[in-house]
Amino acid sequence: MDVTANISLGDPLEAARKATAEMLQTRERTYSLPQPFYNDERLFQIDMQEIFQKEWLIAGMTCEIPKKGNYLTLQIGNNPVLVVRGADNTINAFHNVCRHRGSRLCTGEKGKVAKLVCPYHQWTYELDGRLLYAGTEMGEDFDMKKFNLKPINVKTAGGYIFISLAENPPAIDEFLATLHHYMEPYDMENTKVAVQTTLMEKANWKLVLENNRECYHCSGSHPELLNTLLEWDDTHDPRATQEFKDHVAESAAKWEAEKIPYLHAGFGLRNRIVRMPLLKGTVSMTMDGKQGCSKLMGRIQNPDLGSMRILHLPHSWNHAMGDHLIVFTVWPISAQETMVTTKWLVHKDAVEGVDYDVARLREVWDATNDQDRRLAEENQRGINSTAYQPGPYSKTYEFGVVNFIDWYSARMLANLGAEPAPYLREVQIQSN
Known part of the structure; x- marks a missing residue:
């Protein structure tokens, strides 16, 4: 056949x-x-x-987001992705999708922000993805803890930022440890x-x-x-x-x-x-x-x-x-x-x-x-x-x-x- x-x-x-x-x-x-x-x-x-x-995909380089609030965005098929440096030098990755009605949060390729603010209705998120503000219009019984940004797996090594959209991505730590060693100089x-x-x-x-x-x-x-x-x-x-x-x-x-x-x-x-x-x-x-x-x-x-x-x-x-x-x-x-x-x-x-x-x-x-x-x-x-x-x-x-x-x-x-x-x-x- x-x-x-x-x-x-x-x-x-x-x-x-x-x-x-x-x-x-x-x-x-x-x-x-x-x-x-x-x-x-x-x-x-x-x-x-x-x-x-x-x-696992290479989203960018750590030097592209050197300070707190620096971010970069990319598109993987139909999935807009946001990578941002948060507090304590942590690099976070999220689906670049507001939990309100799905608008993209960050529309530029790169930038720097104090908070992540949706341009549509101003829902505001911390750099670690926590929803901070949704407005009184959502009602008194609205639970903001249920509407944090959806995270994406992220790892860094040797100046590279790796992300995976999978819930359980394949093992990569052995390679990343070696990459870290080879990139040290x-x-x-x-x-x-x-x-x-x-x-x-x-x-x-x-x-x-x-x-x-x-x-x-x-x-x-x-x-x-x-x-x-x-x-x-x-x-x-x-x-x-x-x-x-x-x-x-x-x-x-x-x-x-x-x-x-x-x-x-x-x-x-x-x-x-x-x-x-x-x-x-x-x-x-x-x-x-x-x-x-x-x-x-x-x-x-x-x-x-x-x-x-x-x-x-x-x-x-x-x-x-x-x-x-x-x-x-x-x-x-x-x-x-x-x-x-x-x-x-x-x-x-x-x-x-x-x-x-x-x-x-x-x-x-x-x-x-x-x-x-x-x-x-x-x-x-x-x-x-x-x-x-x-x-x-x-x-x-x-x-x-x-x-x-x-x-x-x-x-x-x-x-x-x-x-x-x-x-x-x-x-x-x-x-x-």
Whole structure:
């Protein structure tokens, strides 16, 4: 039976959920996903319900809300979210929804408030979510304690703010402890966002991630990036040369001497941290390979720290260098539209125009992001064709894509409450 055909116009969402599980259970592991995973709106809704509303997501950086009352907002599917720094330096997260009639509380992307006041009818909340004022109009028997803001799970580590909309999100503390250790040299509380960009891509979010998880396309598409980037994440990569392995060993000896964490740390297929050197003679992801910011981060003394690569599925990759950090997050908008945000962070005391130039800092990744956008959009256009059928991944060049799809398939089946596919049983264990 062709289970792909089960995703047809008019089917209720529950039938689509069943068909989604069947397709994942019967697909060929080393092939791309069936077409509906990339262009069907009902399957997109399932992605939002079972992945983006249940997994841990990076909401932002702690330095973006440095003081009491600072907040940031974001949108996860239909869910507006509010993250605010409260008393005692605590970071809280809530559904950005007033408990009166459901209006959004904070409408700006970022800001600073003394209290959280709904602009509709002025219901007022403390920064910890407690309802403080609803007006006498609600009557004498109105119990304000029953109408506090609805909280969202939130954790912080290494300057990152993680949130999960799930009631019981998956375990993440082991990864966060390691992230805290690896980010210690950067002193992330004393950083700032030098510049941020938002790119809209007319492609499914999984295509954006698949493109990121391989460098098979790099030599033909990313000349600016390859001025500094070495594509291998690990000396065990089957394509890694002896020259590359020697370069890693030489760099690691210097990092060891300076007590800079660098060893590969993996947490199933969801999270990975590893420091890899950049091309010899380069120290930062700029066009000429020289520092993008003259003031180094945290306690770092040596600009030649390569790039510490941080992966967080389902939606983020990062590059941490000695002079600046780049944070990428992917936010699904619809079945065939995705928003990619990029943030460049530097030392908080670095002065624009003196220590760094914004145009120079973002030049490489502006070009690379736009090149990746075009690739993903062309990928989407082809997949929409009646001629599309899943194609084989390269076991050497695209193993990172296979890992991402393995993780996605395992988490989707688990969150749907479906039986794991035989080919994913080991992956499922590693991903929980």
